Amino acid sequence: MSSDILGIGISALLANRTALDVAGHNIANVNTTGYSRQRVDFSNRTAGVSSAGFSGAGVQVSSVQRLTNGFIFTREITNTSSLARVQTFNTEAARADTLLSDSSTGLGTPLNGFFDGLATLAANPTSSATRQSVLTSASSLTSRFQDLQNQLDFDSRSVNSQLSQTVDEINGFARSISQINNRIAQAIGSSNGTAPNDLLDQRDQLVRDLSQRVSVNAVPQADGSLNVFVANGQSLVVGTTVTPLGVTRNEFDATRLEVTSGGNTGPIISNQLGGGAIGGLLDTRREILDPAREKLGRLAVALSEAVNAQQAQGVDQAGNFGGPLFQPLSGVAFASVKNAGTGTVDVGFADPSQLNGKEYLLTYDGAAYSLTDSTTGVAVPFTGTGTAADPFLANGLSLTVSGAPVAGDRFQIQPSRSAAGQLRVAITDPSKLAAAAPIRANASVANLGNGTITPGEVVDVTDPNLQTPTAIQFTSATTYSVNGAGSFTYTAGSPITLNGFEVTIAGNPAVGDSFNVLPTGANSGDDRNAKLLSGIATRTLLDGGLNTITGAHGQLVEQVGAQAQQAQLQADAQSSLLSQVTTERNSFSGVNLDEEAASLVRFQQAYQASAQIIATANNVFDALLAAARG
Numbered sequence: 001m002s003s004d005i006l007g008i009g010i011s012a013l014l015a016n017r018t019a020l021d022v023a024g025h026n027i028a029n030v031n032t033t034g035y036s037r038q039r040v041d042f043s044n045r046t047a048g049v050s051s052a053g054f055s056g057a058g059v060q061v062s063s064v065q066r067l068t069n070g071f072i073f074t075r076e077i078t079n080t081s082s083l084a085r086v087q088t089f090n091t092e093a094a095r096a097d098t099l100l101s102d103s104s105t106g107l108g109t110p111l112n113g114f115f116d117g118l119a120t121l122a123a124n125p126t127s128s129a130t131r132q133s134v135l136t137s138a139s140s141l142t143s144r145f146q147d148l149q150n151q152l153d154f155d156s157r158s159v160n161s162q163l164s165q166t167v168d169e170i171n172g173f174a175r176s177i178s179q180i181n182n183r184i185a186q187a188i189g190s191s192n193g194t195a196p197n198d199l200l201d202q203r204d205q206l207v208r209d210l211s212q213r214v215s216v217n218a219v220p221q222a223d224g225s226l227n228v229f230v231a232n233g234q235s236l237v238v239g240t241t242v243t244p245l246g247v248t249r250n251e252f253d254a255t256r257l258e259v260t261s262g263g264n265t266g267p268i269i270s271n272q273l274g275g276g277a278i279g280g281l282l283d284t285r286r287e288i289l290d291p292a293r294e295k296l297g298r299l300a301v302a303l304s305e306a307v308n309a310q311q312a313q314g315v316d317q318a319g320n321f322g323g324p325l326f327q328p329l330s331g332v333a334f335a336s337v338k339n340a341g342t343g344t345v346d347v348g349f350a351d352p353s354q355l356n357g358k359e360y361l362l363t364y365d366g367a368a369y370s371l372t373d374s375t376t377g378v379a380v381p382f383t384g385t386g387t388a389a390d391p392f393l394a395n396g397l398s399l400t401v402s403g404a405p406v407a408g409d410r411f412q413i414q415p416s417r418s419a420a421g422q423l424r425v426a427i428t429d430p431s432k433l434a435a436a437a438p439i440r441a442n443a444s445v446a447n448l449g450n451g452t453i454t455p456g457e458v459v460d461v462t463d464p465n466l467q468t469p470t471a472i473q474f475t476s477a478t479t480y481s482v483n484g485a486g487s488f489t490y491t492a493g494s495p496i497t498l499n500g501f502e503v504t505i506a507g508n509p510a511v512g513d514s515f516n517v518l519p520t521g522a523n524s525g526d527d528r529n530a531k532l533l534s535g536i537a538t539r540t541l542l543d544g545g546l547n548t549i550t551g552a553h554g555q556l557v558e559q560v561g562a563q564a565q566q567a568q569l570q571a572d573a574q575s576s577l578l579s580q581v582t583t584e585r586n587s588f589s590g591v592n593l594d595e596e597a598a599s600l601v602r603f604q605q606a607y608q609a610s611a612q613i614i615a616t617a618n619n620v621f622d623a624l625l626a627a628a629r630g
Contacts, residue, residue: 215275
């Protein structure tokens with residue numbers, strides 16, 4: 001009897017001691033990140049057979065359970081990944097929004113200042129101070145374009161740095177997970193299937209940390225290890241084997257890093273990655289930085305091409321045709337690092353209004369070139385032969401090929417992504433501003449009729465006879481000659497096009513009346529070309545002739561602002577979802593100090609009672625020994 005009660009007491013003492021240890025372990029780890037509360041499960045020991053029947057044999061610890069829920073864990077890492085993605089995107093979008101919209105860094109103020117300066121020039125074309133003011137505002141505008149380009153380029157390089165750093169962190173977590181996988185598998189194998197709870201907690205926390213960097217799918221295995229996959233099922237950790245991520249330079253653009261699988265030389269998986277900080281960084285580059293640089297470049301191209309073209313339509317204070325106000329811009333063609341030939345591509349702009357923000361691949365098959373949309377792969381029709389005299393023309397672009405390409409060579413065409421940074425003022429002499437029209441038309445003071453003539457408009461500035469003096473003399477009420485030659489029918493109000501210019505005569509000229517078209521001389525007070533330069537602000541030069549420069553700029557600012565606002569809303573929503581899941585996890589797996597304190601008291605009392613059982617057994621045994629000695 002004494003042996004039985006002693007065994008029962010010892011079993012109870014040991015079991016409750018274990019329970020006290022577990023409760024103490026829970027309390028000690030109340031602030032340990034990722035720790036899951038543990039619980040002791042008791043079971044009665046197998047009863048023994050006596051003459052009186054089955055007799056109890058005490059208690060034993062059947063297991064120490066780790067209180068966790070796989071469904072909650074899956075939701076937790078999913079929401080953690082989603083929140084990290086939108087928070088990263090939100091941070092970058094907010095920065096871009098401030099850059100483009102703030103009056104001290106954005107384009108709006110200097111752009112309006114430039115067009116205001118041209119309007120002032122149109123009102124006072126002979127003022128040297130006004131002319132200098134136009135050049136100053138043009139310089140301020142080009143500087144702002146360059147600053148914005150530089151900042152967006154810097155942000156793009158920052159994305160590269162963060163991608164590289166994040167990939168290193170992902171690989172570090174992957175190695176740690178694989179090491180713990182090995183320890184867990186060994187522990188389970190050496191303990192007949194008993195799970196090492198603290199190692200499981202450590203591994204789960206590593207997966208949580210990993211999910212902040214990239215979206216993951218964690219799949220438990222029979223041996224206790226955890227396989228982790230990224231992208232579209234690309235393995236990152238399988239048991240103890242790690243397939244690390246890497247970074248490599250883009251095939252075309254060496255300033256752009258791509259994420260790879262299997263190290264830096266593996267296949268590129270950037271387009272397959274989502275979630276986590278790495279997903280947010282890729283979203284930032286794809287949805288914020290690339291479009292902003294492209295649209296900013298289109299603004300620069302449209303402005304430069306329109307202003308320079310209008311400058312060429314007028315004459316400066318010396319009476320000479322105007323030269324470019326801005327240095328000509330060009331697009332970029334990146335040759336693939338896999339190209340074996342020496343071919344090159346020059347990218348110009350045939351019609352900025354047809355630029356659509358897309359990028360293209362120009363491919364040589366050994367006999368001819370083909371052009372495709374680099375995103376969709378859809379063929380893009382084009383004309384021309386690719387020579388300087390007959391370039392390829394497609395969607396507002398002018399492409400000139402040269403060198404010796406070989407079959408399979410490819411070139412990525414980026415029409416305007418870097419154009420804003422190229423914008424420069426080409427003239428420093430304010431007298432070179434072409435405020436005047438190159439011709440002027442007037443009616444002879446000796447005319448007897450009431451005919452009137454418009455000042456004259458240039459329709460072909462390249463016509464060699466544009467500034468040749470031209471006399472239109474009426475030989476009858478319905479006919480006229482030009483410089484004394486020919487007889488042309490006169491229709492009042494109908495344009496007369498000659499020598500690259502166009503005039504309109506209205507009214508009823510008398511026989512012998514003459515109208516003269518003469519070159520504009522030096523130091524003219526004519527303002528017609530300055531008005532046309534100022535009018536560029538309201539001309540629809542972008543988006544297929546549907547948008548003005550200022551309108552397109554406003555849309556760029558609004559679009560980035562809307563993206564930033566939407567990102568903030570998404571971040572708030574994802575934060576709320578993660579908070580809900582975290583609360584659910586804490587209620588299931590978190591340590592409650594009040595509950596653990598109550599458990600300590602309960603197990604302490606049980607422990608003391610167990611000791612009392614042993615003491616009782618000892619007294620009984622002593623009594624038996626004393627009786628035997630008597």
